[in-house]
Amino acid sequence: MSDKPLQFCCDIELVAAAASGSRTAFEEIVRRYCRPISQFIAYKTQNVQDAEDLTQETFLKALANIDAFDTTNSLKNWLFVIAYNLVISHYRRRKLQLTDQRELHHIPASPAEFYESADWLWDVVSRMEPDTQTVLWLHYKKDMTVEDITHIMKRSSVAVRVLLHRARKRLEKELRRDARLSEQVEIHFTGTSVMEGTQ
Amino acid sequence: MFCFYYRYLICRKMDRHKKTSLPELSLHLSRCAACRDYESRMARFEIYMKESACGKLSQAGIRQVEASVLKALDAFDFKKQPVRPRSKRWPVYAAAACFMILAGLSGRFYWTYQRNIQAAAAANDIFTAFHRNIAITAMLTAQPVRQEITEWVNDAQRAVVFVANCFPHGPSGTEIPGNQSPSTQDQ
Numbered sequence: 001m002s003d004k005p006l007q008f009c010c011d012i013e014l015v016a017a018a019a020s021g022s023r024t025a026f027e028e029i030v031r032r033y034c035r036p037i038s039q040f041i042a043y044k045t046q047n048v049q050d051a052e053d054l055t056q057e058t059f060l061k062a063l064a065n066i067d068a069f070d071t072t073n074s075l076k077n078w079l080f081v082i083a084y085n086l087v088i089s090h091y092r093r094r095k096l097q098l099t100d101q102r103e104l105h106h107i108p109a110s111p112a113e114f115y116e117s118a119d120w121l122w123d124v125v126s127r128m129e130p131d132t133q134t135v136l137w138l139h140y141k142k143d144m145t146v147e148d149i150t151h152i153m154k155r156s157s158v159a160v161r162v163l164l165h166r167a168r169k170r171l172e173k174e175l176r177r178d179a180r181l182s183e184q185v186e187i188h189f190t191g192t193s194v195m196e197g198t199q
Numbered sequence: 200m201f202c203f204y205y206r207y208l209i210c211r212k213m214d215r216h217k218k219t220s221l222p223e224l225s226l227h228l229s230r231c232a233a234c235r236d237y238e239s240r241m242a243r244f245e246i247y248m249k250e251s252a253c254g255k256l257s258q259a260g261i262r263q264v265e266a267s268v269l270k271a272l273d274a275f276d277f278k279k280q281p282v283r284p285r286s287k288r289w290p291v292y293a294a295a296a297c298f299m300i301l302a303g304l305s306g307r308f309y310w311t312y313q314r315n316i317q318a319a320a321a322a323n324d325i326f327t328a329f330h331r332n333i334a335i336t337a338m339l340t341a342q343p344v345r346q347e348i349t350e351w352v353n354d355a356q357r358a359v360v361f362v363a364n365c366f367p368h369g370p371s372g373t374e375i376p377g378n379q380s381p382s383t384q385d386q
Contacts, residue, residue: 119251
């Protein structure tokens with residue numbers, strides 16, 4: 001690796017340095033990708049403790065298999081693949097541990113200082129299928145393309161596009177209903193509609 | 200009329216699909232108010248989805264997670280990490296795969312060859328046994344037939360002699376030539 005500071009090294013250089021035993025290079029990888037990975041896991045688990053454990057596990061697994069990293073792929077996507085697989089196994093373990101399926105949805109609340117409250121539309125998303133939630137989160141919050149999501153979730157691009165399309169249709173309907181609702185509330189309190197007010 | 204197709208194109212554009220025909224779409228949007236409305240609604244929706252909070256980890260949460268990951272690295276021995284370059288492993292796997300395929304194919308050919316040889320030997324045995332059986336059958340049946348025919352011939356000869364002896368003279372009183380009693384022939 002060249003002598004330039006680690007902050008200016010590209011991912012491939014950092015991976016090569018970490019593979020040859022540089023701790024500082026791997027720490028730089030952690031600093032670069034801890035935020036998106038931990039946010040993804042936290043969104044999926046809705047629990048800070050689980051997010052912490054799984055993020056830790058993700059990076060340790062990446063470190064143990066760093067020589068298996070294919071440099072033609074993106075490091076971020078590779079870490080997301082590991083994180084996604086760990087989340088899936090975490091869900092499976094939970095399902096096996098809990099005899100009562102209702103307990104699955106009763107997740108102990110995390111301290112408020114660690115979580116920002118979700119907007120009502122993302123609350124609607126949280127009631128959707130887990131795969132749909134993942135697709136929406138990766139697409140809208142991490143700005144990932146369909147191809148990236150396909151790679152992470154090991155689904156076909158058509159399947160991902162169908163999930164996105166259905167979710168959009170449903171959410172757009174919710175959004176329109178909310179707009180109508182807020183307009184009715186506006187009329188009730190002010191006597192004029194939002195449209196009239198703007199004109 | 201084809202609005203559903205252009206709405207599909209709008210969705211493809213939102214998916215950032217590379218092959219979406221944008222000039223075709225913008226031409227349609229300039230003419231169709233309903234699709235324009237749909238597109239603006241979807242654009243608003245996109246912005247809302249991106250901007251609205253989704254219950255993510257706060258800064259404090261992220262800092263805590265990052266600190267715990269960096270702490271976990273202490274337990275990992277960086278010096279002992281074996282460096283196994285990927286590029287040097289694939290020829291070994293390829294050679295092993297080729298060897299397995301060759302071994303499989305040669306085993307299959309050998310097995311087929313052995314099976315053919317066994318089948319040919321079995322066919323030969325059957326053929327030989329068949330011929331031997333025909334020869335034995337012929338041998339067993341020819342002798343009694345020949346004996347039977349010989350007996351028939353002898354019986355026929357004896358019958359002719361008997362009939363000739365019964366009538367020593369012909370109807371006109373003349374002696375039948377060659378039908379003489381042994382005593383007459385001696386004279």
